[in-house]
Amino acid sequence: MEALPLAASALDLARWQFAGTTLYHFTFVPLTLGLAPLVAVMQTLWYRTGNEQWLRLTKFFGTLLIINFAIGAATGLLQEFQFGMNWSAYSAFVGDVFGSTLALEGLAAFMLESTFIGLWVFGWNRLSPKMHLATIWLVAGGTWLSTTFILMANSWMQNPVGYSIDPATGQARMENLWAVVSNPIAIWAVAHTLLMGLMTGAFLLLGVACWHILRGRNAALFRPIVKLALIVAIPATALNLAVGSGFGVALYEGPQPMKIAAAEALWNSEKPASFSIFQVGGFTEEDQDPSFSIEIPYLLSFLATNNPTSEVDGMLQIQDEQRSRLGPGNYLPNIYLTYWGMRGMAYIGTLSIFVALLGGFLYWRGKLETSRWFLRLGIVAISFPFISALIGWVFTEAGRQPWIVYEVMRTEDGVSPSVSAGEVAASLSIFIALYTVLAITAFMLLRRYARLDPPEASPAEENDQPIAVAGL
Amino acid sequence: MELAEFWFFAIGAFWATYLVLEGFDFGVGMMLPLDGRDEDERGELLETIGPVWDANEVWLLVAGGLTFAAFPVWYGTWLEGAYLALVVLIVALLLRILSFEWRGRAGARWRGFWTKVNTTASVLAPLIWGVALTALLAGLPVDGGARIDEDRYLGDVLDFFSPYTILGGLSLVALFLFHGAVFLGIRAPTELRGRASARARQVAVPSALVVIGWFVATVIVASSTADRPAWLVAIPAAVGCLAIVYAVFAALRRDDGKAFAATALTVVSWVATLFIALFPRIMVSSLGLDQSITIAEAGSSQYTLIVMTAGAVLLVPVIILYQWWGFRTLMSRLGRSEPPLAPRGGIASHRDNQ
Numbered sequence: 058m059e060a061l062p063l064a065a066s067a068l069d070l071a072r073w074q075f076a077g078t079t080l081y082h083f084t085f086v087p088l089t090l091g092l093a094p095l096v097a098v099m100q101t102l103w104y105r106t107g108n109e110q111w112l113r114l115t116k117f118f119g120t121l122l123i124i125n126f127a128i129g130a131a132t133g134l135l136q137e138f139q140f141g142m143n144w145s146a147y148s149a150f151v152g153d154v155f156g157s158t159l160a161l162e163g164l165a166a167f168m169l170e171s172t173f174i175g176l177w178v179f180g181w182n183r184l185s186p187k188m189h190l191a192t193i194w195l196v197a198g199g200t201w202l203s204t205t206f207i208l209m210a211n212s213w214m215q216n217p218v219g220y221s222i223d224p225a226t227g228q229a230r231m232e233n234l235w236a237v238v239s240n241p242i243a244i245w246a247v248a249h250t251l252l253m254g255l256m257t258g259a260f261l262l263l264g265v266a267c268w269h270i271l272r273g274r275n276a277a278l279f280r281p282i283v284k285l286a287l288i289v290a291i292p293a294t295a296l297n298l299a300v301g302s303g304f305g306v307a308l309y310e311g312p313q314p315m316k317i318a319a320a321e322a323l324w325n326s327e328k329p330a331s332f333s334i335f336q337v338g339g340f341t342e343e344d345q346d347p348s349f350s351i352e353i354p355y356l357l358s359f360l361a362t363n364n365p366t367s368e369v370d371g372m373l374q375i376q377d378e379q380r381s382r383l384g385p386g387n388y389l390p391n392i393y394l395t396y397w398g399m400r401g402m403a404y405i406g407t408l409s410i411f412v413a414l415l416g417g418f419l420y421w422r423g424k425l426e427t428s429r430w431f432l433r434l435g436i437v438a439i440s441f442p443f444i445s446a447l448i449g450w451v452f453t454e455a456g457r458q459p460w461i462v463y464e465v466m467r468t469e470d471g472v473s474p475s476v477s478a479g480e481v482a483a484s485l486s487i488f489i490a491l492y493t494v495l496a497i498t499a500f501m502l503l504r505r506y507a508r509l510d511p512p513e514a515s516p517a518e519e520n521d522q523p524i525a526v527a528g529l
Numbered sequence: 530m531e532l533a534e535f536w537f538f539a540i541g542a543f544w545a546t547y548l549v550l551e552g553f554d555f556g557v558g559m560m561l562p563l564d565g566r567d568e569d570e571r572g573e574l575l576e577t578i579g580p581v582w583d584a585n586e587v588w589l590l591v592a593g594g595l596t597f598a599a600f601p602v603w604y605g606t607w608l609e610g611a612y613l614a615l616v617v618l619i620v621a622l623l624l625r626i627l628s629f630e631w632r633g634r635a636g637a638r639w640r641g642f643w644t645k646v647n648t649t650a651s652v653l654a655p656l657i658w659g660v661a662l663t664a665l666l667a668g669l670p671v672d673g674g675a676r677i678d679e680d681r682y683l684g685d686v687l688d689f690f691s692p693y694t695i696l697g698g699l700s701l702v703a704l705f706l707f708h709g710a711v712f713l714g715i716r717a718p719t720e721l722r723g724r725a726s727a728r729a730r731q732v733a734v735p736s737a738l739v740v741i742g743w744f745v746a747t748v749i750v751a752s753s754t755a756d757r758p759a760w761l762v763a764i765p766a767a768v769g770c771l772a773i774v775y776a777v778f779a780a781l782r783r784d785d786g787k788a789f790a791a792t793a794l795t796v797v798s799w800v801a802t803l804f805i806a807l808f809p810r811i812m813v814s815s816l817g818l819d820q821s822i823t824i825a826e827a828g829s830s831q832y833t834l835i836v837m838t839a840g841a842v843l844l845v846p847v848i849i850l851y852q853w854w855g856f857r858t859l860m861s862r863l864g865r866s867e868p869p870l871a872p873r874g875g876i877a878s879h880r881d882n883q
Contacts, residue, residue, distance in 0.1 A: 123630070124630065124634070127626060127627060127629075127630035127631075128627070130583065130626060131622075131623045131626040131627055132623070133590075134590070134619055134622055134623055134626070135619050135623065137590050137593045137594060138593060138608055138615060138619060140597065140604075140605075141597065141604045141605045141607070141608030141609060142608045142609060142611075142612055142615055142616075143609075143612075144605075145605030145606060145608065145609035145681070145682070146605070146677065146678070147605075148597065148601055148604055148605035148608075149601045149602045149604075149605040149606070149677055149681070150601075150677055151601070152597050152598060152600070152601020152602075152604060152605070152829060153598075153601060153829040153830050153833045154833070155597075156594065156597030156598035156599075156601055156604065156829070157598035157829070157833050157836060157837055159594045159597055159598065160591070160594035160595045160597060160598035160599075160837060160840075161594075161598075161837075161840050162594065163587065163590050163591040163593075163594040163595075164591055164594075164840060164841065164844045164845070164848065165840070165844055167587055167590060167591075168584075168587050168591065168844075168848050168852075169851075171583045171584050171586070171587040172583075172584040172587070172848075172851060172852055172855050173851075173855075174583065175580045175581060175583055175584055175855065175859065176580070176855050176858065176859065178580070179579065179580040179859050180858060180859070183858050183859065184858065223830070226676070226677060227676055227677035227678060228601070228677055230829075230830040230832065230833070231829075231830060231832050231833045231836070232832060234832075234836050470678065473605075473609040473612070473682075474609075474680040474681075474682075475609055475610065475680060475682040475683065475684070475685070476609055476612045477685075480612050480613055480686075483613065483616070484612070484613070484616040487616060487620060488620075491620060491623070491624075495627070498627075498631065502631065502634060506634075
């Protein structure tokens with residue numbers, strides 16, 4: 058009995074470490090996903106028109122891209138190894154399916170990104186303009202391909218398909234590659250994540266342009282950036298609301314009705330089911346009725362099933378059904394996190410749509426640059442897609458607990474049995490300290506470079522060396 | 530040959546590629562305080578690997594990913610066992626990545642700091658990899674017969690450390706120092722190149738002695754598990770020893786190009802010796818040879834291995850082509866003696882008509 062609380066805390070610490078470091082990694086990923094193609098568009102515009110201002114902007118935003126890419130790559134290193142380090146039982150169980158997706162990501166995508174970002178940074182004078190343009194597009198393509206593979210792996214954990222359990226070893230064995238690749242959850246997740254990346258990149262462009270215009274600096278130069286940002290942001294935000302909503306239906310009608318019921322804190326089935334804007338209380342089995350809530354009738358039925366009048370199953374009914382299939386147990390996720398995670402993501406996402414539409418309207422009326430309040434809002438709004446994405450991941454991952462592989466392996470069964478609580482406590486402390494310093498430095502660097510005047514395009518400097526050891 | 534056996538050696542090939550490529554990057558990191566006299570010079574040394582170190586490091590991620598895919602039990606048990614050592618390793622590699630990126634950006638005060646970070650990480654990383662890889666053969670407290678829901682690693686991180694495994698770590702550090710010194714002897718700007726060559730001549734003999742020590746120890750350790758002829762292990766070990774002896778002579782003759790090729794061959798032989806010594810096991814158990822984790826038991830399903838084989842056959846030649854092209858494009862000598870540009874302003878200057 059003595060070892061039991063210790064074992065429990067090793068699991069908790071491992072979960073905190075994985076969640077913390079993965080969310081941290083994912084802070085930088087969406088910006089790379091959005092900024093890489095946007096920088097590629099800028100360079101293409103320069104290549105096509107010969108207009109020097111696009112070259113200056115390419116270099117200006119390219120610097121932000123490579124700073125961000127470096128942190129993404131650095132924190133991604135831990136991602137590759139911590140499955141084995143902290144989740145060895147999980148790794149041994151899923152390597153056959155999950156590991157091969159990661160390995161193919163490395164071969165097909167990450168290799169591409171890493172090689173060509175080096176060629177892009179250092180190739181300005183060594184490659185023909187056309188070749189050099191191709192390198193940034195290959196980087197952008199690599200980041201999107203990489204996302205696709207990673208989400209295929211994650212979606213297999215959310216909705217395990219195309220495998221069987223080997224009776225001799227107890228391991229999952231891949232049986233159908235196509236089922237893994239065409240996992241419907243993966244397809245929704247890829248669309249949702251890539252659109253979110255575009256939102257993040259576009260809002261960064263918009264915010265940085267607003268900052269410069271607000272100070273009356275480089276206004277002429279950044280005017281087309283506002284336009285480019287809005288052209289991307291308006292459809293991306295609007296489309297992503299639709300995709301997110303479709304994703305919810307796919308989860309409810311597919312593998313994870315529990316996640317959707319928990320996102321509403323819906324204890325018992327309702328027909329039709331309403332959606333609460335917010336509620337106080339009602340998040341525990343003992344206290345199922347909220348003491349206060351504002352509800353929109355029919356909306357949950359619509360969100361979960363696309364039909365405003367159909368029945369939505371409650372958590373308790375879903376749990377009964379799970380118990381009949383999987384045996385006794387508690388199959389409820391953390392309802393508080395799931396409920397607020399879903400709302401935080403959706404509310405901030407919706408706010409982003411308003412910012413984008415407002416920007417579009419002001420731009421159309423030619424008033425954007427004189428609306429100082431909007432310029433200030435645009436700067437603040439840089440943070441919206443980041444926050445929305447992170448909270449969205451909390452929703453997605455908290456909402457599938459207690460499973461590490463949905464309805465197949467419990468999170469507590471996946472942890473490394475021989476790694477002690479003390480060891481994880483030590484590593485967690487190290488990563489907290491390191492990542493905090495990193496975050497501050499990264500933020501300061503990005504801010505500093507975002508506030509510089511874009512470089513002159515005229516070849517005033519007489520050397521052909523890239524910036525000092527730019528790396529990457 | 531079984532597909533799992535093919536993948537065991539294929540993963541060995543990925544490790545070898547990674548260690549040859551990142552090995553000279555680590556060597557350059559170790560050479561920073563030995564070759565550069567001030568921060569400007571150290572910046573020039575780092576520039577020799579600036580464009581390529583990231584592409585080199587991806588081979589580690591690919592090797593790690595392939596290990597996960599082809600031998601999930603190996604991946605899980607090995608990394609779990611080495612937990613704290615790997616935390617140190619990852620922190621080192623992570624800070625090293627940032628040192629490349631931020632050394633030139635974070636202000637002059639911090640340049641010296643990031644140089645030291647790069648050097649420290651460049652020593653720590655091969656040290657830990659050397660220990661962790663050698664420990665596979667030296668023996669670890671693993672229970673190869675464990676089921677998926679049972680403990681497979683029955684010790685802690687200290688079980689990775691023994692005189693032999695520490696020799697493994699030191700041998701990679703010594704080898705990479707030499708490898709990096711001759712690399713700079715080819716690639717560094719003029720004055721630094723001469724100094725790097727001189728340094729290579731100094732480190733050649735001590736480095737070779739440590740490396741040969743590891744080769745000899747490995748043949749001895751391998752022959753103690755006498756289910757395969759010792760000469761099989763002795764062949765790659767002998768190639769490695771001859772290669773590094775040749776590298777010493779080439780360096781002393783000031784032919785750093787040939788010395789570099791020879792140190793690269795030594796790295797390949799290092800990995801080949803280890804993997805051939807391990808075969809048919811992956812992780813030798815210190816609890817009894819029959820408890821070792823074997824290739825046959827630890828491999829993924831035939832289906833997955835076929836998928837991985839198809840992926841690798843399709844992608845690896847393409848990767849080699851574009852990386853080779855990238856190396857050729859970017860490794861044209863940066864023969865400038867002016868100090869590196871202050872990083873203000875942008876990614877690079879551009880001249881259209883070049």
